[in-house]
Every structure is written in structure tokens, then in C-alpha cells.
Amino acid sequence: MNQPDRRDSGMVYIADEACFAQMMRARRITGEMNRHDPTDIKGLMDLAQELLQTDEQPIINPPFFCDYGNHIHVGKNFFANYNCTILDVGTVTIGDNCQMAPNVAIYTAGHPLHPDTRRTAWEYGIPVTIGHDVWLGGSVVVCPGVTIGDNVVIGAGSVVTKDIPSNCVAAGNPCRVIREITDEDRRFYFRRQEIDDEAWEDVCNKNRWQR
Numbered sequence: 001m002n003q004p005d006r007r008d009s010g011m012v013y014i015a016d017e018a019c020f021a022q023m024m025r026a027r028r029i030t031g032e033m034n035r036h037d038p039t040d041i042k043g044l045m046d047l048a049q050e051l052l053q054t055d056e057q058p059i060i061n062p063p064f065f066c067d068y069g070n071h072i073h074v075g076k077n078f079f080a081n082y083n084c085t086i087l088d089v090g091t092v093t094i095g096d097n098c099q100m101a102p103n104v105a106i107y108t109a110g111h112p113l114h115p116d117t118r119r120t121a122w123e124y125g126i127p128v129t130i131g132h133d134v135w136l137g138g139s140v141v142v143c144p145g146v147t148i149g150d151n152v153v154i155g156a157g158s159v160v161t162k163d164i165p166s167n168c169v170a171a172g173n174p175c176r177v178i179r180e181i182t183d184e185d186r187r188f189y190f191r192r193q194e195i196d197d198e199a200w201e202d203v204c205n206k207n208r209w210q211r
Contacts, residue, residue: 007089012112012122026051026069034063060084067109075132080104089125090144095132101156103139106130110144131166151181 004022006013013019029051036044041059048060051069058078064085066072071088075096082102086092090108108125112118126144130136134148137156142148147163154160155171155178164170169178186203187195195203 007125010090010124010126012124014121015123023067026066029069030064030066033060036062038062071108074098087125089123090127092128092130094130095134095150097133098130098135100136101138101140104136104142105140106142108144137171153181 001009001011002018003013003016004018007019029047033044033047033051036047038044038061044062045057045059048058048064049056051066052058052072052074053070054074056074056076056078058074058080060080061082063083064080066086066088068088071090072086072092072094074094075098077097078094079098080100081104084100084102084104086106087109088106092106092108106128108128109123110126111123128142128144129147130142131148131150131152133151135153136142137154137158139156140154140158140160142160146160148154148160149164149166149168151167152164153169154164154175155169157173158171158175159173160170160175162174164175164177167181169181170176171178187200189195
């Protein structure tokens with residue numbers, strides 16, 4: 001079995017010339033993105049769409065870094081803010097309406113613990129899955145093998161080492177659930193400040209809620 005096939009099967013593999021040849025496409029496109037006119041939003045969206053090989057049009061504020069790009073699967077309305085890094089050796093699956101604040105890092109890549117094994121260059125990639133309507137705060141790190149459920153907010157600076165269930169706020173290092181998100185949270189934003197009537201009217205219209 002060749003090394004890319006080993007990698008994609010979740011086995012240990014060595015990043016050989018065949019793997020690096022696949023990485024070159026991502027390096028070319030991310031290089032173009034990171035040098036692109038930042039006022040040309042459509043151009044940046046087109047480059048992001050090419051990089052991730054998706055039918056959607058993700059919005060990514062450069063700089064952005066990844067290993068392959070085509071191992072990253074995003075849903076509708078994906079937004080990543082400045083300096084996002086996704087090491088997509090393993091598959092990264094992200095649902096609809098997900099937002100990433102600056103400096104978010106998602107890692108699927110890893111190396112054996114024992115130095116005797118690690119120095120031989122064998123490594124691995126373990127998939128990461130993120131559900132729908134997830135917001136990752138600034139400088140959040142998501143480690144290999146993690147699954148984050150739907151409707152989750154991860155607090156800034158958190159290191160997510162274990163799965164996070166749906167419908168909650170979680171934070172810390174290691175990241176832990178702080179509380180559940182409920183319907184009572186609908187009309188509040190920063191530290192229980194209430195959304196004004198004009199903005200709330202728009203929120204209700206867009207979501208077709210009963211007032």
C-alpha cells in the first residue's frame with residue numbers, strides 16, 4: 001500500500017514524495033489566497049472554493065494554512081477569520097453555519113509518543129468532526145479525533161481534547177462543558193445584554209419565530 005493510501009485509511013504513514021506532491025496544490029492555492037487583494041472578496045471566495053473543492057462558497061480571511069485542502073469538508077455559510085490553520089492529514093468535516101474566530105487551529109495530525117518510534121518519521125491523521133451552528137472562539141485548538149456536536153460555542157483560548165456534546169457552551173484547557181444553551185439565550189448577546197427591538201425584529205423575521 002502506498003503512503004497516501006495508508007494516510008487516507010487512518011493507518012500510520014510516512015509523508016513521502018507522493019504525499020508532498022499532493023500538498024503542493026494546497027500550498028499554491030493558499031499562497032495565492034494569502035497574497036490576494038484583501039478587498040476582492042469574490043476572488044478570495046473563489047480561491048477558497050477551489051482549495052476545499054466544495055460546491056459551497058466559504059469565506060476565509062487570509063492568512064489561511066492547511067496541508068491538503070481537499071480533506072476539509074465544509075457546509076453552508078462557513079466563515080474562518082484571520083490566521084486559521086487546519087492540518088487536514090485526516091478528514092475535517094464541518095457542518096453548516098460554522099464560524100471560526102482568529103487564530104483557530106484544527107489538528108488531525110499526530111506522531112507516536114515514544115521517541116524510538118517517532119524518529120522513524122511514521123505519523124498519522126485522525127479525523128475531526130464539527131457539527132452545525134458551531135462557533136469556535138479566538139485561539140481555540142481542536143485536537144485529533146475530537147467530535148463537537150451541533151449548536152456549540154467554544155470559549156476563546158480553549159484546547160479541545162475530548163468530544164463536546166451538542167447545545168452547550170464549553171471552555172478551558174482542557175475544554176469542558178460550562179452550561180447548556182437554551183431558548184432563554186435567544187435574545188441575549190455579550191454577558192446577558194439584551195438585543196434591541198430593531199435588531200430583534202430582524203432576527204425573528206430571518207428565523208420565522210413567533211414573537
